[in-house]
Amino acid sequence: MKIALLGYGKMGQEIEKIATARGHEVILRKTENNNFDGLKNADVAIDFSVPTAAITNISAAINDNVPVVSGTTGWLDDYGAITELCQNKNGAFLYASNFSLGVNIFFELNKKLAQLINQTDGYRVEVEEIHHTQKLDAPSGTAITLTQDIIANTHYNNWVLMPDEVTENDIPITAKRIEKAPGTHSITYTSEVDKISIEHEAFSRQGFALGAVIAAEWLIGKKGVFSMKDVLGLGN
Ligand SMILES: NC(=O)C1=CN([C@@H]2O[C@H](COP(=O)(O)OP(=O)(O)OC[C@H]3O[C@@H](n4cnc5c(N)ncnc54)[C@H](O)[C@@H]3O)[C@@H](O)[C@H]2O)C=CC1
Numbered sequence: 454m455k456i457a458l459l460g461y462g463k464m465g466q467e468i469e470k471i472a473t474a475r476g477h478e479v480i481l482r483k484t485e486n487n488n489f490d491g492l493k494n495a496d497v498a499i500d501f502s503v504p505t506a507a508i509t510n511i512s513a514a515i516n517d518n519v520p521v522v523s524g525t526t527g528w529l530d531d532y533g534a535i536t537e538l539c540q541n542k543n544g545a546f547l548y549a550s551n552f553s554l555g556v557n558i559f560f561e562l563n564k565k566l567a568q569l570i571n572q573t574d575g576y577r578v579e580v581e582e583i584h585h586t587q588k589l590d591a592p593s594g595t596a597i598t599l600t601q602d603i604i605a606n607t608h609y610n611n612w613v614l615m616p617d618e619v620t621e622n623d624i625p626i627t628a629k630r631i632e633k634a635p636g637t638h639s640i641t642y643t644s645e646v647d648k649i650s651i652e653h654e655a656f657s658r659q660g661f662a663l664g665a666v667i668a669a670e671w672l673i674g675k676k677g678v679f680s681m682k683d684v685l686g687l688g689n
Pocket residue numbers: 459460461462463464465483484485501502503504506510523524525526527549550551552553587661
């Protein structure tokens with residue numbers, strides 16, 4: 454397939470390596486320094502850019518009738534507007550805060566653990582994410598997905614980025630920045646007598662990039678708004 458890469462930083466370059474190895478061709482490498490020339494000729498677009506560019510990138514692909522996968526985090530206040538545009542244009546759009554298979558399994562584990570904890574008393578939850586020092590957003594998109602899934606299955610109704618003040622129904626998220634860390638997420642429930650922790654650690658960006666290419670291959674020929682759950686068939 455012919456791929457337009459919307460964003461050509463750490464992820465865009467990792468995706469190009471994997472896509473090329475799978476027999477695909479990159480025909481556009483969009484950054485802040487060039488335009489969308491050639492986008493119309495792509496079979497699929499993959500957006501891994503910056504929060505301020507994601508909406509423009511995704512809209513450009515949908516308006517050019519090109520199916521688009523996005524992994525950019527930190528722009529989700531506009532998710533509703535993008536899904537509306539996709540529906541109005543009869544397009545194809547797929548967003549995931551994390552494309553790795555391991556994290557998508559972890560998402561299901563997180564939901565199950567939250568359901569079990571919800572049947573007991575005495576545990577307090579906390580979420581931690583660790584990323585490289587170049588990351589623009591905090592908390593990570595993945596940490597937000599994890600807390601949303603905990604909220605859907607427990608009495609918690611909000612997340613708070615530490616060190617802000619936390620009340621009974623808030624989930625505290627701690628965001629740590631360590632040079633070169635690709636991405637680690639953990640959820641810990643602590644009681645008076647013990648603690649339960651689950652953790653996912655990415656060793657590199659390879660898993661995210663492979664998942665994004667698999668999602669792009671899957672999206673071609675489809676119409677609608679999708680998530681990684683649709684691609685992997687997990688948790689159905
Ligand atoms: N969903 C997932 O599985 C993952 C998501 N991410 C997210 O992907 C995004 C990109 O991550 P990285 O590649 O590590 O960042 P990066 O900083 O290495 O690359 C971002 C790229 O966006 C480009 N850019 C800036 N303005 C642009 C514009 N107007 N149009 C097109 N491109 C523009 C920059 O030139 C840069 O090359 C971040 O939001 C990050 O959180 C990262 C890894 C996995």
